[in-house]
Amino acid sequence: MMSDEFINVADITDIEINQSQSVELEGKAVLICHTTKGIFAVEDKCSHADIPLCGGQIIDNFITCPVHGAVFDLTDGSVQSPPAFEDLETFEVQIEGTSISVKKSFSE
Ligand code: FES
Known part of the structure; x- marks a missing residue:
């Protein structure tokens, strides 16, 4: 079953620009990246x-x-x-104020 729930994982003020923070979401390491182009979330595991x-x-x-x-x-x-x-898995991000949430949509 897929869930559309967004889970709060981090706060923008805790991650400097061009830095990242690894968080755990449902047993999976997700890397929250604070870039000059916005906030992105990808699996914290190089596909190599x-x-x-x-x-x-x-x-x-x-x-x-x-x-x-x-x-x-x-x-x-x-x-x-x-x-x-191989490409990385990405996760949908939602920002509310400075709060960063990531969409929980794991099928495993
Ligand atoms: S582990 Fe990332 S390039 Fe080899």
Whole structure:
């Protein structure tokens, strides 16, 4: 069953611009990214070697994996640069004031 519920996970004032924060949502690590292009949420797991992306450099709406340098577009999770070749899962984000909520829509 899919749920459309949004869960509050973080506050914008706690994440500096071009920084990210890893949160746990239903047992899954989700990376909340505060970029100059907005707030995005992607799975906190590089699709190359299943290692957290947290701490990766963020420029505009792109994050670079801190391990081997794969680049992902945070807006849609699409891979932009090897060695990764699979896209990231993305999550819908809702902002209310400074409060960040992520849509809980896990099918597993
Ligand atoms: S783990 Fe991210 S590029 Fe290798």
